[in-house]
Amino acid sequence: MTCCAVDAAAAARPLQAPVSREELELASRDLGDGVRQVDLAVPAVHCADCIRKIERGLAALPGVTHARVNLSTRRVSVKWTGADVPPLLETLDGLGYAAHLFDAGESDRDPQLAWLLRALAVAGFSSMNIMLLSVSVWSGAEPGTRQAFHWISAVLALPALFYSGQVFFGSAWNALRHGRTNMDVPISIGVLLAFGMSVYDTYQNGPHAYFDAATSLLFFLLIGRVFDHMMRERARQAVSGLVRLAPRGAAVLRADGSRDYLPLAEIEPGMTLMVAAGDRIPVDGVVATGQSELDCSVVSGESLPQPVAEGSSLKAGMLNLTGPLTMTVVARSADSFLAEMVRLMEVAEGGKARYRRLADRAAQLYSPVIHATALLSFVGWLVATGDWHQAITIAIAVLIVTCPCALGLAVPIVQVVAARRLFENGIMVKDGSAMERMAEIDSVAFDKTGTLTLGRLRLDEDAAIDPAAARIAAALAATSNHPASRAIADRFGGNPAGIVFTRVTELPGQGIEAVARDGAVYRLGRVGWAALTDVSDGAGTVLGRDGRVLARFAFHDDLRPDAREAVTALRQQGLSPLMLSGDQLPAVARVAAELGIGDYTAAMLPADKLARIEALARDGHRTLMVGDGLNDSPVLAAAHVSMAPATAADIGRKAADFVFLRPGLGAVPLALAVSKEAGKLIRQNFGISILYNLIALPIAIAGFVTPLVAALAMSLSSIVVVANALRLRAGRGGQTKPEAPGAAAVTTTPETAAPEARAAGRG
Amino acid sequence: MDSLVFLIPLAILFGVVALWIFFWSLKSDQYEDLDGAAERILLDDEDDASPPRV
Incomplete structure (x- = not known):
């Protein structure tokens, strides 16, 4: 069975903190009667077989009363009874499905969508039934029947007006109360006036009634609303379903030696915490005992693991790699690094809040024009003929004809098509305004670690390594999970020679020690521990035999696939990329040189990055920020528009407007291309609507618009606008595409050299 | 005209049922x-x- 290519698992960070039972229990909800429920994201579910395997596998666990997979959201919801948490994640893992907790926040249900759908259904019911009656009126029903049909139509229009209409009336009233006007104001006035006038006309036994126009206007516009809402909802769910990187709680070591798993909010300074290898540091603190190495890439952007020992300070969000640590808490969760970033973000969010959506700006110009035209037609006809009734009828016809569905659909339909296209290419967009802002950018800023690079260590290619030593190093490295070890094992293909050691031990913060069968002691690890050398050339990893250097290894961080193409593509569009990194200068300069980015700054603190982006904004630049770390989140919030990979820190993902799920950086130029084309189509749609108005308005003012003409004009213009939106070309065929550009990209990244190197290492 | 008296309510009834x-x-x-x-x-x-489910 073919699997769905798009899922977050492929892009997930390789080393994930394991979720403990305690954490699972903290994440679950109490449903009463001892029943607890937890929702897990299972990105790999894709077919009926997966559903069956998971549901049966989980239901067979003791205590589990209910397990239900939701294939659309790739989630499974499990209910259980009893004090113990069933081994859910372990079971899923055993079945071959990696599962993880996600940021639940709110429940799966979406009351807003349900309400919009109900409103749409009611409007559809009313408008279709009324339209059926109208067709017979238009085809020349005799006066008695026409009168009866009009009364039935009036009754049928009531639910559409008072139920479905609330969507628009509420928003229009809100805008008016704040002294503003939006697209919903003319819609509401038009619909209400048309209904009132038609009731009056029917009462007076008039030949025309606009019940059909009023209700089908609501129906068409609600279609746009529902699409718009579904697009945003889908993006929200996809993003919130990603792996949660911040822990929910931590294991507290009490003075009497007992352990408690407490939620983050209850952790106070002075407490002692246990942090196992593979866990993230939950709050800021100081190492009390133990040695280890930390992956700080999410926090500071440093790509190489940092050794820590007693007394080293720790920041929330760092990942403990090799050894267990106990730490003393120095700040509560609310005062930790993470919280500091959230505060910076809140301060920085101004840029986006000031942006006003295109549709609102159009409405700002458009609705006064409509209202003035309708009023003028009314006054004009009143003066010319002195006939109140005719003047009002014509004014209503003007209102209905000039605020057609075309204008209401012009923006959302294009954005829905564009979001769909982005989704097929593994990019989530938070809302339509993000695409509008994206189309306006004139500069791009990248973070380095985890954004331009994968945040994964890889062995330098240039160092000449003796094949025999390489085989030993690979065999040693295969026993460890340390990023450097994995890089060595990856490069030389694990333990191909089948070398057997009698004893292998891993010393946190130092390296791996092994005794071979001939009694030789091999050490792979830090210079000075693995082998004594001239200390002058400082850092690095060496392989030593009985204290003698056999080989040296140097590492770098791999570029993301397509990174070079993405930067080139952006430059071709006249955008000069710049790089803002928290990493050390040599690593930054190296990546900058590889990608040809001239403008880069290293060792930046989060506040420095923020200041840089704000300075750009003051100079009138609109910047796209692409970043992933905790340290990038304030900048993601401050930039005109922002993108983050799926592997980004939780708050970074929330702050970003676009989140891309695939590893390739080609997502950046693609999102830009789709946004620009969407912008073009929106402008065309506005053009079509205006053209339509230029034709329809004189007819309406002249008083020739009958309900039949209104219905035809409205439907026609809507169809034209929708058809135009479907022309969006950029990113088409996204579902089959990833293989092709991916394969092309490999030839330019260091990965290409890997297969040959591996072969060489074996031979 | 006579047929309309029950056909139209019937049509609307169907619509209401579908909506429900x-x-x-x-x-x-x-x-x-x-x-x-x-x-x-x-x-x-x-x-x-x-x-069997518990």
């Missing part, structure tokens, strides 16, 4: 997992082989 069915399906979560519903028809009935 839609509301009911919305309320009973039938739109919560459209992809899953499409795949689930391939599964055998639960009671055939599944272990």
